[in-house]
């Protein structure tokens with residue numbers, strides 16, 4: 001079982017070390033905090049919050065980072081800095097899976113989102129990756145709301161918390177490859193026309209080079225703040241993904257969207273609840289898995 005402050009005896013400074021490292025990294029490379037948030041989603045939805053996402057391709061392991069669904073993910077190299085600081089203090093004690101969970105919590109604070117005081121720890125690390133499952137488990141950029149709701153529901157996350165978690169798209173970016181289908185050959189009629197013109201400027205080619213770093217920010221107003229701006233944007237038909245418009249108009253989700261758009265406190269409360277639920281997905285505990293020494297490789 002996960003518990004609060006799992007490392008209180010084995011490594012009392014663990015949570016403080018992670019917080020410090022997340023903070024230092026944020027001041028050097030602000031978008032690391034954005035990455036820690038996305039990592040939580042991409043790790044926990046694929047089987048378990050077990051740091052399977054962090055494994056690189058080596059010794060028979062094929063990295064989940066290679067999946068199309070991981071497109072645009074960045075900053076993995078900085079996880080090593082956090083892990084090394086922990087290994088120095090207490091070798092082979094703090095799991096990479098707990099780094100994923102705690103760095104997401106601390107990253108959200110750097111992005112001026114809610115302070116989630118209590119997050120359970122004691123997760124252990126997977127002994128392999130699940131590349132083959134990533135495409136079925138992580139929703140695609142053009143998936144329908146119904147399929148997204150059922151994905152989240154299958155890991156115990158209700159519709160209200162799902163709507164709140166999508167507020168993560170109040171920070172970060174989307175590359176043109178994930179957008180152009182809404183702009184070319186004709187503009188998706190659910191997009192605000194002036195916003196569509198802006199997006200066409202950001203993404204001038206219908207066939208962007210996947211290696212080019214052409215992207216649009218998720219939220220032009222507060223791009224580095226986890227806030228309820230996402231809901232205001234999607235209600236104004238200024239969302240980037242297909243699901244954004246559905247979220248704002250579907251009767252199952254529209255009431256939550258409208259409330260989150262007007263009440264940042266309510267958004268923060270539901271977002272915190274969503275993050276906690278997500279972080280507790282199917283953990284490995286006890287003698288399952290292992291405590292990796294280097295998050296990139298199984299021991």
Ligand code: HEM
Nearest residue numbers: 037038041071072139140141148165168172173174175178
């Ligand atoms: C329906 C579910 C979701 C879909 C379809 C989806 C899809 C996407 C796509 C297509 C991108 C842009 C990738 C790129 O082009 O670079 C993205 C970025 C991002 N997603 Fe999601 N996402 C979903 C849910 C979530 C959740 C639940 C979280 C976190 C709680 C999250 C956090 C992020 C973050 C932080 C970014 C920005 C990353 C960066 O700028 O480096 N997403 N997502």
Ligand SMILES: [Ca+2]
Nearest residue numbers: 043046048052
């Ligand atoms: Ca995982």
Ligand SMILES: [Ca+2]
Nearest residue numbers: 170219222225
């Ligand atoms: Ca924002």
